[in-house]
Amino acid sequence: MNELEAGEGAAGGDHIDRLRRQWALELPDLDTEAMAILGRAYRLSNLVRASIEATFANFNLDxxxxxxxxxxxxxxxxxxxxxxxxxxxxxxxxxxxxxxxxxxxxxxxxxxxxxxxxxxxxxxxxxxxxxxxxxxxxxTDMANESSFLHALDAKEREVLAVLLRKLIVGIEGKALPAAG
Incomplete structure (x- = not known):
């Protein structure tokens, strides 16, 4: 079972699973695997941003x-x-x-x-x-950010951190094309 199919069994999956299913219907020949990873990273950042910014605002900082x-x-x-x-x-x-x-x-x-x-x-x-x-x-920020990790056990957090580091090092080591 691929990642897209796995998400379907988890009560409809997450937002990215829903987007990928829609694209699979509209453009069935297009591989959306990158969305499964990079789309989730972007969504994750958006989901926690307001809370992190509120933490700093409590200290009168942006x-x-x-x-x-x-x-x-x-x-x-x-x-x-x-x-x-x-x-x-x-x-x-x-x-x-x-x-x-x-x-x-x-x-x-x-x-x-x-x-x-x-x-x-x-x-x-x-x-x-x-x-x-x-x-x-x-x-305070670290306590706040740690609270978001409750869905993962210690081993899952460690594996995710290792994989994200590997991905980032690979991207940082590669010249990225300009958007356009």
Whole structure:
């Protein structure tokens, strides 16, 4: 039994099973296996996004702001990075980062410091309040995200994590065609 047929036995399956069944009727010659994996990954992301964003909002942060303070926090003491290191790690534009940094600085969570070796360069550092908030928000987020995994036992979670890592490494290692 293939994945498409397996979904039919589970009370009609999930949203992706329903979409695949519809496409199987309309375009029976088209293989929709990629939808079974990538479509579910996209749907999963959409299903949990609001809850994750609400978690950060409870700390008066948006997701982008959390990403900045979390990146600084996990960088280890002294919790400082250059703006270039930050926007490279976060995969955002320098302009987008500047906007986030302005808001975080105004909130007292980061400060911009002159680099000790080159006074023309700037370092972005977490304040003590930023260190504490990053940790609290991350702990709360991990508890929230863990609550979504109840349908899988420990071994299933481990297998899924290994397979997703393998898929992501394979995709990251391949030049992706531009959408068009």
């Amino acid at each position: 997701r982008g702001e959390f990403d900045v303070i979390a990146t600084l926090r996990r960088s280890g003491p002294p919790y400082r990075l250059t703006p270039t290191e930050l926007y490279t790690l976060l995969m955002v534009s320098s302009g987008g980062l500047t906007h986030r940094l302005d808001r975080l600085e105004k909130a007292g969570l980061i400060q911009r410091e002159k680099a000790p070796r080159d006074g023309r360069s700037v370092l972005v550092a977490l304040t003590q309040a930023g260190i504490e908030l990053a940790e609290q928000a991350f702990r």
